Amino acid sequence: MKAIGIHRHGDASQLVPLELPDPAPGPHQVRVRVIASSINPADVRARSPSPGPRRIERQLPLVLGYDVSGVVDAVGPGVEGFAVGDEVFGSPSLFGQGANAELAVVDSRTIARKPPALSHEEAACLSLAGVTAWECLARAQPAAGATALITAGAGGVGHLMLQLARHLGLRAVATASRPASTALCRELGAAVVLDHATQDVGQASAGRASRRRSTTPAAARWIRRSTRWPRWAPW
Ligand SMILES: NC(=O)c1ccc[n+]([C@@H]2O[C@H](COP(=O)([O-])OP(=O)(O)OC[C@H]3O[C@@H](n4cnc5c(N)ncnc54)[C@H](OP(=O)(O)O)[C@@H]3O)[C@@H](O)[C@H]2O)c1
Secondary structure, eight states: OEEEEESSOOSGGGOEEEEOOOOOOOTTEEEEEEEEEOOOHHHHHHHOSOOOTTOOOOOSSEEOOOOEEEEEEEEOTTOOSOOTTOEEEEOOOTTSOOSSBSEEEEEGGGEEEOOTTSOHHHHTTTHHHHHHHHHHHHHHOOOTTOEEEESSTTSTTHHHHHHHHHHTTOEEEEEOOSHHHHHHHHHTTOSEEEOTTTSOHHHHHTTTSOOOOOOHHHHHHHHHHHOSOGGGOOO
């Protein structure tokens, strides 16, 4: 298969066309014929030459791309609920090969059927940032009416968290600096937008945001109660 990836860590000039063997799906995995993938900060970190304390060592050549949307092309043993031809979206493992390729292997427990109303391009922007946004809110377990401080409200994660906050009945305080990102935060329901470039966000938001913590199992129960996307919560 054709892919884009790296033979060595470095800047974006290290991204090169690759010709790799077609991957085979293992237990619980499906192989997806990729229609769209995306770029997240995780791609930049995986490509980065700096070791860093949280660097995940990956095999080279490495294919980046930690979101995928496409059509199931083959299923591995133990896969339930998906068949060849299904339109799906989800996230390839951060520990394996990504989806900037013609084919990507993904754990079937971390994918969902693509809603017909979403294009593949839209779906491929949703899963990694969306699960991050969802998990942040799930861990905090905010009660309806609570106030949530959402930093970088117009960012990949933040703009999804603002929409989830509205869905959950939260009052959102967002941060943004540019006029366009401030306007997007307001459009997505932020009650207050703080400028992180000119304001001390910590001081400005002190006392405005509710802080709650929960254990992961409790967060998982909360996700199951609250979500209509149970496949996004593979616990
Ligand atoms: N994307 C993912 O799937 C994902 C998953 C896990 C973790 N994360 C982490 O979540 C964080 C956000 O990721 P992202 O994908 O949402 O990034 P992003 O889309 O690149 O976020 C860009 C936003 O960050 C804002 N920003 C820039 N400097 C800021 C500052 N000093 N304080 C507050 N906001 C600032 C910008 O707002 P203005 O333009 O208005 O200044 C811009 O809207 C990163 O640390 C990332 O590593 C992301």
